[in-house]
Structures are given as C-alpha cells and as structure tokens.
Amino acid sequence: MDLLSAAYGATSDDDDDGAEATPTPAWAATSYASAAGPPPKRPRWEPPPYLPPPPPYPIPQPARPRAAPPLASTASGRYVSKRERALMAASSSPVDSSSPLPPSAAAQFGSPVVGSISDSNLRADIFHSLRCQPKPGSTRRMPLKLSVSLTGHTKAVNCVDWSQSHAHLLASAGMDHTVHVFNVWNKGNTTARVFKFHTAAVKDVRWSPNGLSLLSGGFDCSLRLVDVEEGKEIKVFKEDQAVEVIKFNPNNSNLFLSGGSKGSLRLWDIRSGLVTKEYQRNLGTILDIEFSSDGKQFICSTDTSRSNVSENSIIIWDTLRQVPLSNQNSNPGITFQY
Template structure:
C-alpha cells in the first residue's frame, strides 16, 4: 500500500493528493479547421446542424485554450516516428493488416521489446491504429512518450512534456498523428505528434483521470475526473457539448458501446455505504442514465471494456476478478462467468480484449499478464512480466500475436 501512496504523491502538484483506488466491503490544434464543421451538441455522424445551433455555439464561452507554436519546446525528439528504420519484415506485416494471418490464435510468450525511459509508474499505454508501429505511454513522471517499437535505432521516438503534473491516460486519434492525454493538472491536451505541437487544451475544475474517443467520430471524446463529472467534448468547437452529472464519486473509467449510442462509466464507491452508481450505462445524446444498478457488489471497478463484437462488456473489479455484463437492457451481470486468479489489490489495473475478441488479457498486482479464453473464462497463459504491478495491457491493432504491457515500476514490455 505504501507503494501506491508514494507513487501518487507529487510535491510539484498543487492539486489535492490523489487517493488510491481501494475496495470496500461496506460499499464499496490541430490547426483549425481540424475536422468537419462544428456542432454545439452531440451530433453523431450524418446528423443535421441548424443555423440556430451554430449561432448558439459561436456565442458560448469556450473552456479550451488555443496554443501557439512557440510552446512546442515541451517536445523532445530523440528518435524517429517513421517506418524507415523498421525491419522490412515488420513493415510488411503491418501493411498486410494481418489478413489471413496464420498466428491469429497464437498466444504471446516471447519478449519482443523492452522500452525504458519513464522514471515513475506508467499508468496507460495505447497503440496507434493508423501508424501501428507507434505506442504511446502516460506516466506519473508528467511525461507522455512515443515509442517506435521495432526501430533498429532509438525506440523512444519523442517525449511530450506538455503536462505539468502526472499523466493518467493517453489515446491516439483515428486521424493521423494526433494524440490526446489527460492528467492531474486538470487538463486534457491534444498534440500533433508529427509537428511536435500542442494544439488544444481542454481545462476542467477536476483532475482528469480518463479519456475516450467516440468510436465513429474522432472529433468527440469523453473525459471523466475526480469530482465525478463526465463531459463530452467536441474538438471542432473547443467546447464541452454534453455534461453527465449524477453526484458520482471519482470517475475511474468510461467506455463506449460498440454502436457509440451508449457509454458505460465506473465511479469510486469506496467511501459510500451503497454500491449504486458504481457502474452506470448512459444514453449519449440524451445525457440520461439508462441504468445505475448494473453492479451491486461493494467493489470499485477501475476498468471497463466493451467486447469488439458481442453485446457484452467487462469490468475489472477490486474483488480480484473481471465481471461480465450484457450491453442490452437490463444490462445484467453474468453470475456464472468471471475471470479470476489475477490480483488487483487497489491498483487501477486494466484489461483488454484481443483483436478477434477470443481472448481477454488483464494486468495483475503480482506483475503478471493473465490471458483468458473469452468463452470459457479459463486462464490460457500467465506471463510473469514485472517485479511490480502490471498496470495496463494493449493488444496490437494489426498483429494479433503482439501485446504491450506497462508497470508500476515504469517499464514497458512488448511480447509476441
């Protein structure tokens, strides 16, 4: 437990000291224009935007800041983000999009790359889907690193030091080299990695712990934070177009359903005597909860993930298991299937599905990666990766037998 307190304490951070996640048995720019024309409220792809809506949007007060290129000094280039220095075999595999890949059902077991550079815990990692040789990592050392994983030269391509406090989450946009990150400086920041420029800053009155792009519209993203506020931001208008408020505890994770019409939130209930609101399913456009009694066990759930194909989602529970739920009403918990044997122990440990949805991987407080069969929930393989907790797991978006992982000790390992 002392490890958690030490890693989350930051003398340079003037915000309230972040508390660790715990279980409770009593409760538990781009330069404008970036994307298509602006929309002041959630406009899913193909929706009409009236002149009145556009006028209302232009008269609103923006809560974001446009950044000048003179501030790009927080960008440090140490390698290359291009594919030029990657072995031809790897480039060919990346270009193939893994069609007809013979190792689709293989299980990663061989260490492929060791990525060292963070000086404190790594909270999150994310592969780029458009430039699949690049991996982003977010650290408690206030830094976001971009890794050219298979480079023959320097694997750490660049360091992004735009945040002035610990970085909690990082996500690649589906459009080019744009990267979104958030953290304890109460901001989410959009960065053009190719130009080394911070292009937009989205400011809040809370520590921002999680961000998630809309699956069908990368100009929209969700953010959730320490005061329990969830916002839907539109990059095109620099504004929060929807607010989802329900007097929640700190937001631990948000996840869209595969159709993008609903999202699921997880909040901290450890300080409460009730587990209501631990997991909520929301209607994206109407800003209303569809169900707030999805998970009634008295544990916090630091991670929510939707299955890529089936109408289900899973929740990492501080009860040391992953629970599985339906994404269709009444969003019922499957009481007969759960993914067990790994440990959570109060760490914000994440899990993820494989490309084909047939495997579920989870980090663990014992430093291991656990690979489960999605259908049977049996452990397929345990990989001892780190000496400290394994925090996040990311299956590669093209190569089905490649998986990245990060640790509380600051290291990142890629297996194949």
C-alpha cells in the same frame, strides 16, 4: 517825446539781457513735487549666482575604443592562433535566425522531437506483418517471439495506447509529467517523442482516430491535444477536476469523453474546444469509460457512489439524452445500474 521813448526802450532791453533767472518759491516747488508722485524705489540688492571654481586639472574624457587590428589570413604566412581562427570563422559565417537549431541546442531547449516516427527502419518481417494481413492459407507467419524493452519514464507509467493508424507507435503517460511516443520496433532509438506540456502527473493518453494526434489528461486539470509529427501542442481543454480517463467517440472522431476526480463526465468537441454535454449522477472518482460500437451509449465505472459510499457503481448512459439507463443490483457489494 521821440527821444524819451528811445531812451526808455534801450534801457529796458539792457535790463532784460543782464537780469538773472528768478528762483522758484518753496511753496511752488512743494506743489510741483506732490503732483509728480513719490520718487522711485531703489532696486533690491541680489547676490550674484554661484559659479563653481574651475577645476585645478582638466577632466579626463573617456577614451574611444580603438578598432581591432585586421585578422591575419592563414595565407599570409605567419602563425594564426586558434582564437584568431575561431574569430575568422565566426566573422565569415553570419548567424541566420531562421535556421534550425543544431540537435544539441534543440535538446537543451526541450524539443519533444528526439527520434523518428517513420517505419523505414523496422525489421523486414515485422514491417510486412504490420502492413499486410496474411491471406487465408498463407505460409507467412508472424515472428514467434517479439520482445523489446522501452525505457524513458523516470516514474510509474499510468497508461499505454497503440496507434490505430501507425501500428509501430506506442504512447505512454507517466507520473513524471510526460507523454512518450515509442517507435517500438525501430532498430535504433526507440524513443521518438517526449512531450512535457503537462505540469503534473499524466493519468491517461489516447491516439486520435484522425491520425498522428495524441490527447492526454492529468492531475493539472487539463486535457492537451498535440501533433505528434510536428511536436507541437494544438489545443488545451481546461477542467475543474483532475482528469482520470478519456475516450474518443468511435462514431465521431471530433468528440471525446473525459471523467475526473469530482465524478463529472463531459463530452467535448475538439473543433470548438467546448463541452457539448455533461453527465451528472452524484458519483465519486471516474475510473474508466467505454463507448458502444455505434457511440450512442457509453459505460462508466466509479470508485464510490456518494449517495451510498459502501457501493461501487457501473452506469450505462445514453450519450444523446444525457440520462442513465435502467439499473440492476447483481451483488450486495456492487451496484450495476443499466
């Protein structure tokens, strides 16, 4: 028995070593493939990105600016042209933005300062007569004849006004949109200031009792206060009518009246820039206004009264209460209202 077991055992070992692998049945392969899923898709073909062909010649690069050669000094001994000398002068003196413009440049940009407002260049006799009032019995007299021609306006002049604090200064307003200040008795240039702040004809101009300030009004529906000494505009007051006439209150220099083409009379406060009182009477264009000495009343004249166009009107107003005082007819063609 032992011999038979050994013989059979050896035979089975040889069979295992020499036997080939058994092929997988077709039904088994099909089942395995279905369990593993469908085969992966083939990737889509995409064309490669377009690249432009290289240029047949190199692209030129912009040339760098070469540094200018150093300017020759006049002490080097060689001839230096006028252009080089000008460049040397410009490079040696840098421009300061805070420095004042030269007179020619200032005139080009329309600076209102064109002359002097000082009284230092007046004739001696005129200077003393303006500064000092002659005492009773004094033999010093004013010059018998004073005459001067003032030019500058290019169109008609609508109004003139002497300064109360600087008797040698005269202001004028014209149809050429400008306000001029003349140093009347100056030996040299008599035109001291030319203001071009208005955009239409200037109808009236008045000196402020406070000093070197001017108030002007015109057809651009505005009133403008300027500093004469500095040549600058201080404040603008907007109206809804063309301004015909203005007047300062003698009792309060911060208040002034304005009258216009629509018949409105307004009392303004310079400090606030606002209207404090308004006077309405259904009037026509205001031609003139004048305060009483105490400033409590004022009188105005108009071209027509809209209630009766055949009548001209002169009305006296109470400044504080904004009401006209009593009226009286003294002429069939003119109505006086008091």
